[in-house]
Amino acid sequence: MSWIVGQEVDHDFFIVEATEDVTKGNNPRPYLSLDLKNKHIECNSKLWDYDDHRSKDIEKGCYVHIKGDVKEFNGRPQVKIREIEKVAGADVDYGDIYKVASTPPIELKKDLMGYLSLVKNETLRKMNDKILVQARIMKEFYNAPAATRNHHDCVHGLMEHTVSMMGAALALKCHYRYLNIDLLITGCLWHDLGKTVEIGSFNMGGEYSTKGKLLGHMNISLDIVTLLASELDIEEEYEIDFLRHMIISHHGRKEYGSAVIPGFPEAQFLSIIDSMDAISKVMHEKLMEIETDQWTARRSNTLTLQTQMIRHKFFDPTPSYFSRLDDKFKGVL
Ligand SMILES: [Fe+2]
Numbered sequence: 001m002s003w004i005v006g007q008e009v010d011h012d013f014f015i016v017e018a019t020e021d022v023t024k025g026n027n028p029r030p031y032l033s034l035d036l037k038n039k040h041i042e043c044n045s046k047l048w049d050y051d052d053h054r055s056k057d058i059e060k061g062c063y064v065h066i067k068g069d070v071k072e073f074n075g076r077p078q079v080k081i082r083e084i085e086k087v088a089g090a091d092v093d094y095g096d097i098y099k100v101a102s103t104p105p106i107e108l109k110k111d112l113m114g115y116l117s118l119v120k121n122e123t124l125r126k127m128n129d130k131i132l133v134q135a136r137i138m139k140e141f142y143n144a145p146a147a148t149r150n151h152h153d154c155v156h157g158l159m160e161h162t163v164s165m166m167g168a169a170l171a172l173k174c175h176y177r178y179l180n181i182d183l184l185i186t187g188c189l190w191h192d193l194g195k196t197v198e199i200g201s202f203n204m205g206g207e208y209s210t211k212g213k214l215l216g217h218m219n220i221s222l223d224i225v226t227l228l229a230s231e232l233d234i235e236e237e238y239e240i241d242f243l244r245h246m247i248i249s250h251h252g253r254k255e256y257g258s259a260v261i262p263g264f265p266e267a268q269f270l271s272i273i274d275s276m277d278a279i280s281k282v283m284h285e286k287l288m289e290i291e292t293d294q295w296t297a298r299r300s301n302t303l304t305l306q307t308q309m310i311r312h313k314f315f316d317p318t319p320s321y322f323s324r325l326d327d328k329f330k331g332v333l
Pocket residue numbers: 191192217250251
């Protein structure tokens with residue numbers, strides 16, 4: 001969506017930068033210079049007579065709702081603010097600010113439940129059912145990105161990444177028949193759950209949380225497993241340590257942050273599926289931005305895709321992953 005001068009603004013924005021200043025001259029007037037960002041526009045704006053707004057605590061890293069108009073200043077768009085209100089994290093319309101997952105959240109939730117219904121192991125089922133009723137964690141899980149950059153850096157990105165991995169896990173189970181699908185599907189659900197704390201939907205535009213920086217998402221996921229398994233009184237069950245292992249080994253190598261390297265086939269496959277899904281998403285996204293026979297940028301700003309890719313004439317721009325749980329898979333389980 002592009003903006004035209006004169007168009008009305010009635011949207012949520014993320015404050016990228018906020019700087020207090022005063023105009024020069026005999027009659028200095030205080031203002032707050034705001035760098036605003038949402039899905040539609042990225043621009044600067046001035047909040048005049050800032051003293052009147054001081055109590056609203058508008059600062060870098062917060063979300064605001066703005067009513068105003070788009071103007072032009074030095075050939076660039078600028079929002080002239082008529083009304084501005086700070087918006088609490090829980091009330092932010094993230095879909096207005098950031099790009100969203102390519103599959104609607106309602107479909108993703110349906111697929112998530114479909115894949116989880118395949119898990120027959122009692123202990124793993126109990127753990128999955130238990131996490132699904134943790135309202136605070138699941139709200140973040142449904143909304144948060146999988147990363148602030150690199151891959152699935154969009155609203156519902158964490159859920160999209162998880163569901164897409166489950167689909168890949170099932171496809172691989174169809175071929176590598178010895179794999180245990182209960183471990184794989186459960187591993188997909190839990191592997192990045194700690195990102196609900198490490199990143200969380202409230203931190204989409206900014207830094208990782210302090211807890212996230214201190215502990216990392218694998219340790220946070222591990223803490224959640226320990227807490228819920230003890231609440232269910234199943235912490236000594238055989239499967240729990242296998243779930244723990246899949247979480248702390250899913251980055252594959254110690255130099256990538258894993259506490260241990262994968263020690264059984266499902267853990268190894270989980271790690272492969274994780275990076276495969278991240279790379280696949282980024283490749284598809286970058287190729288969608290260019291024309292046939294063009295190459296992606298030489299220096300990509302993502303760690304996931306470090307090489308150039310050409311969009312050849314056979315590239316299929318339809319969805320990057322198969323988002324429906326297909327009945328044909330059930331025959332091999
Ligand atoms: Fe991870």
